[in-house]
Amino acid sequence: MTTKQRILDEALTLFSEKGYSAVYVGDIAEAVGIKPPSLYKHFKSKQDIFNGILEILTQDYNKQATELQLDGVNADKDVGVFSAISEDELLKMGRELFLYMLHDDKVRKFRKLLTLEQFHHWELAEIYTKQYVDEPLSYQTTLFSLLLTKGNLEGGVPDIMALHFYAPIYLMLTLCDRDAKREEEAVQLIEGHIRQFSKMYGGEL
Amino acid sequence: MTTKQRILDEALTLFSEKGYSAVYVGDIAEAVGIKPPSLYKHFKSKQDIFNGILEILTQDYNKQATELQLDGVNADKDVGVFSAISEDELLKMGRELFLYMLHDDKVRKFRKLLTLEQFHHWELAEIYTKQYVDEPLSYQTTLFSLLLTKGNLEGGVPDIMALHFYAPIYLMLTLCDRDAKREEEAVQLIEGHIRQFSKMYGGEL
């Protein structure tokens, strides 16, 4: 790993815990194991480091979203996978979505960074909303819409169903970001939630 | 309003938007309309101002929680009110909870402050979790539990029902904190959510 990458890495860790303005370039340098002036051979300013982090993580997200087809546009491609969805599969989908977002280091740190900077920078608020509200809901709306058409699920309106399915996962995610000790409890609540969800909406489930 | 109160007021506004370390004592002084050194006649330090805000808002919350019986301990007292709950009443309850938390100036600013400082200070994370996860869920769990006993609602487990009811409200709240323009859309989604909720769980509704 190059020094430049290590700077971005350590800076992300620090920014995600303390926020941009509470992190000093000296902190970043110390975490990397160099002296502050050396940072300026790799980045022209503190803001430049922050922008570098943002660029990489946005790219990572877009790549993942395309690959995992979480961008809502490609949900119809997943119907093949989910057309015969069972309660266990729905449960697995929810639990894995939750645990991935919670445990993946870059994803978690980026979310925390966005959380801390969302009221400061309009662009960061937009990224947060896109990644944690609009695209998850959009994806699941499409998915449930298709499952309703197929008669696999019934009794609901797709966008409300998406909200019902996703909101508890989101709530537990923000809870565990504050307090990792509550992960087990969160997983159990999510599992109970999805079982109830599939019981209520499940046609042939 | 005393100068001391105005300082706390303006400081809260600034802290809730930019976070503690991005707000300078000069910013607070300017907002109040005095010079920075004058602040130190009222508070001994910047941190002291922050602590003063915290103390008042925590008191406010505890008072409101007791009055509105939102602390989960007193939910059983509300059963009288809700024992004959209708879909419209459930809808009103959800919408008013949402709009109060969103529009009340102190509540909103305190929540934003907690959002920005939650990863920094363990105590603030605890306050956030208490106010926006544990107590709302605890209150509603008790409430739904009692309504289930009375046969007013059916088909669910109380703590999962509470999560189903509250999580979408919480999601929309954090969304509108980032982007006030989405309030109308959020209210409509919450209304659709609660109608679906009462359709699914409603026994005699």
Added chain:
DNA sequence: GTCTATAAGAAGATAGAC
């Protein structure tokens, strides 16, 4: 590319006049 030395300015806080 990393270091030491250092500049330049910002930020928190105090002293003392009014």
Added chain:
DNA sequence: GTCTATCTTCTTATAGAC
């Protein structure tokens, strides 16, 4: 209780040797 002047420390950033 507010002000001007000032202090100290912190913070970002640059210069220039190695």
